[in-house]
Amino acid sequence: MGVSIMHDLILEIVNRLLLPFIQLFGMYILIHGHLSPGGGFSGGAVIGASLILYSLTFRFAKVKHRMDHDTSVFFEAAGALIYVAVGFVGLLFGFNFLTNRGVFPLGVPGQLWSGGMILVITLALGAKVSGTILSLFQELLEGGSDEHGTP
Amino acid sequence: MKKVLPVLVLAAIGILLILTVAEMPAFGDSNAPAHRGVMEKYLRDSAIDTGAINTIAAIILDYRAYDTLGEATVLFVAVLAVTATLYGGEHHA
Amino acid sequence: MFSVNHAPVLIVVMLLTAGFIVPLLGKKMALGRILFLSVGLVVVVLSLLTTFAVLESGTIVYAVGGWPAPHGIELVVDAFAAYSSLVISVISLIIYWFVVFAPREVKHEAGYYALILLLSAAMHGIVMTGDIFNLFVFVEISSLAAVAIIAVKGTKESIEASFRYLMLSALGSGGMLFGIALLFMITGQLSMEYMRVALSTTAGQYPLNLLTALGFMVIGFGIKSALFPLHIWLPDAHANAPTGSSALLSGLVVKVYIIAFMRIAYMTLGMDLFYILPLRQILLVLASLSILAGSVFAIVQDNIKRLLAFSTVAQVGYIFLGFSLLTERAVEGAIWHILIHAIMKTLLFLAVGVVIHQSGYKKISQIHGLARRMPFTFACITLGALSMVGIPGTAGFISKLYLALGALDAGQAIFAVLILASSLLSAIYYFPLIITAYFGHDALPNIKEPSLAVRLPLAVLSLAILFYGLMPSMLLPLVRQTALLITR
């Protein structure tokens, strides 16, 4: 893509200030998914949005900061594979696929460490969704141009 | 003809849907059929069954976790599809 | 520790896992191919195990996550599900083999394999689930993956066709979701069995609601399975896909949606409701129109793959016709036709794909005398075409016979006449293909048969056609049980 955008000082400074808070908020939504509205998809979307913001502001300045293609596929697949692996844990203990009660410690409802596999899956989904959103955005942005080579 | 047909189709669908809306259980009715099915157990037992007090999280990640596995797969398929079509076609070979 | 009850969920999960792993392998594609084929093989074994278990001890009900039906998701593997899963696993293994060994048409190989694996996972998921929303989720996976395996070819035409397919498919999904919403509104249940129980009390109270829900469902599944007025996406999509994808889409994917629709019909509505509502008459009319329109449009095609695609429209009509006639033999015919058409259409698409790749010719008018250069491939095509027409001794005869007898059982001889007429029509559009290939004499001498590994799947499918044509008894108990499920 031949488009070049100038360094915009305001954008960069504001982004630097804002990004940590956006990501922190995303993490909060993610980790408290079983206690308050939120969860893997919404938290992942917020974190993914922050990454998009980052790549929009700094992309043209530092191209090397874009997530490289294999990395994003790795995040994708890892999230999904953790999910499946959690399902198989239930199978190993002699329960059905994706069993929670009886396999994982459920904890005290209402505390942060509760919910058994729900917390694990939420984190896996969060990683997956944020990776997905970013890689979809970047792929559509580059629109199939050959910039970074074929995977 | 090309202009009239969509209007006719839309009118038919619209009228059918409006009549259906008129027949539906009243909005917000606590005893509507939709609330007489599976809801009660979810609200009563989810904290004990799953350890999560957010009932929606309990439903999507425990009671119906298989659905969410499918949902994660849909996302995965979307990314694979986008990658494979944008970078895999013959158009830049 | 391993009980056969886990087999159904393992089928889906193993395919999903393999689909997640294959793109990770990156450059090590040899490993990817081995994984691809071996997972296909394991799934065949698992679905055989499932089938035997179902035949022996009846329906397997598997509560995923340990939550039984109304609250959790249950897989309900009855005879129909076991049969469908067996058909899907065997046919797709043959297609996997072809895709691996045939000349590559797709650049992003790992992505293509992964998409095919995820598509198969979704198909198994659709036919085995007992939960209506879970069915919707798997339908979405399969729709998206089905479009993707067309678009990966990357030509202008395939991108255009897949975009149209995607839009219509998304429209169909919207219809399905709306239908599910309306059903949930009047039942409060998501499990199909429990929905039927709830419907038996509330259906009378909200008749219009139910009717609208069914209307949207029929439109949704009609689009996805190419029922007559909604088939417009199919010819372009199936004709412009890579060979393996065409076979997979025409042979299996379209039919999976019919199976899903029938499962919703007999599990959620109960067949009584099916009789009361005008649904059956509508389906009969649409199915007949599908048969006629598909056959007539196929006659005027010169492009071979488009011809095959239109023939799929007609065959979808046969299956819907059998299911909506609802006599025992008609339903058995439809169930047979799911398998037999999958075999025939896969064979034809693969063989035609081989011809197109070896010779570069896509049209009937170009293939003069080609059969002399590729005798084996054209023998397979001829056998497939004879079976599509329904010549006795081939598999296609069995299913058409059952369908016609079923129509007579229902006292509606007109449909038997329709089946006969459409067989004649299919003779009209298949024979030019064969005759042109065997006669005429300007084939280029440098056209050769494909490698042995590519010929193997064609040979297996041809043998299957002869085998079922001569001895149709092997799957009979399964087909009987399925028909009883639907007609009870």
Place this chain on the structure above:
Amino acid sequence: MELLERLYTNIYYLVAVVLFVIGFHTMLTHKNLLKKLMALNIMDTAIFLFFVAIGYRSGGQAPILLPGVEKFVNPVPSALILTGIVISVSFTAFALALVVLLYKHYGTLDSDEIIAIRGKKHV
């Protein structure tokens, strides 16, 4: 009159239905592929709105089981729509990728022009 009253009670459903028809109308009448895609998203949103509205119970609160709250809305539709939204996003993403490619190949997003360029009649 009674019909209007019933429609007024179910005004949320009615709005969702109207939105659905608007989306469908755009889908049928507009030629631009991007607009068709937006129409699809409007229709999806309408269905989501409808589905979530089913779950409302008057006076109910968000289904998070905190002490002191007596009445909750039905959590099932919300949970299902979470799935539905993700599916819709995936469809949109893939459709956008196809739109990008179509524009590359045909140089236009008008569906009539694309068909004209491709020069094949549709049966």
